[in-house]
Amino acid sequence: MNAATMPQEAVRTNGVDVAALFDTVAAVKQDPGLARFLFRARNRWLDGGHNRSAIQGFYGCKAEDTTRTEPFVLDADEPPVLLGRDQGANPVEYVLHALAACMTTTMVYHAAARGIEIRGVESQLEGDLDLRGFLGLSEKVRKGYQAIRVRMRVQSDASPETLRELTGYSPVYDIVSKSVPVEVTIETR
Numbered sequence: 001m002n003a004a005t006m007p008q009e010a011v012r013t014n015g016v017d018v019a020a021l022f023d024t025v026a027a028v029k030q031d032p033g034l035a036r037f038l039f040r041a042r043n044r045w046l047d048g049g050h051n052r053s054a055i056q057g058f059y060g061c062k063a064e065d066t067t068r069t070e071p072f073v074l075d076a077d078e079p080p081v082l083l084g085r086d087q088g089a090n091p092v093e094y095v096l097h098a099l100a101a102c103m104t105t106t107m108v109y110h111a112a113a114r115g116i117e118i119r120g121v122e123s124q125l126e127g128d129l130d131l132r133g134f135l136g137l138s139e140k141v142r143k144g145y146q147a148i149r150v151r152m153r154v155q156s157d158a159s160p161e162t163l164r165e166l167t168g169y170s171p172v173y174d175i176v177s178k179s180v181p182v183e184v185t186i187e188t189r
Contacts, residue, residue, distance in 0.1 A: 016108065016109055018113065021109065033062055037060035042055075049077050052075050053075075075088030078090050092127060100123045104152075117156060127145040130142070
C-alpha cells in the first residue's frame with residue numbers, strides 16, 4: 001500500500017469532520033428537500049408528575065432513519081416541593097438542558113466550519129419561573145419561564161462576539177426565544 005492508496009484521516013476541528021460538514025452543506029444547497037426533518041418523541045404518564053419519553057426514529061434527508069436500535073429513554077418528574085418524587089429532571093429543567101446542548105453543538109459546528117478552534121465549553125443556565133402562571137392564579141404571570149440566562153465559558157481564541165453570533169444559529173435557541181406554533185390534539189377513550 002502506498003501513500004496514494006492509504007485511507008486518509010478525516011480533518012477534524014472541534015471533533016467535527018469538516019469535509020463531511022461542507023459536503024452536507026453542499027448537498028442541502030443542491031437539494032433543499034434534504035434539510036427537512038421530522039423529529040418525534042413518545043411520552044407515557046406513569047404516576048403523579050412522573051412521565052417517561054422514548055425517542056428513537058426520525059425522518060430526515062428524505063428517508064426514515066432507523067439507525068437507533070434502542071430508544072433514548074428520558075424520565076421526567078418533579079421535586080418533592082412540587083409534589084413529585086424526583087425520578088428525573090422536571091420538564092423545565094430539560095428545556096435548560098436542551099438549550100445548553102443545542103447552543104453548544106451549534107457553536108462548535110459553526111466554529112469548525114470557520115476554522116475556529118474550540119478547546120472547551122462549559123455553560124450555566126438559570127430560568128426564572130413563577131408558579132402562579134402554571135397554577136392559574138394570575139393571568140398576568142406567564143406560565144413558563146419569564147427569563148433565561150445563559151453563561152458560557154469558552155476556551156477559544158475567537159472573540160466573545162463571534163462565538164455569541166454562532167450560538168444564534170441554534171434551533172433550540174430559536175424555539176425558546178421566539179414563539180413557535182404548537183398544535184395540540186386530544187383523543188379520549
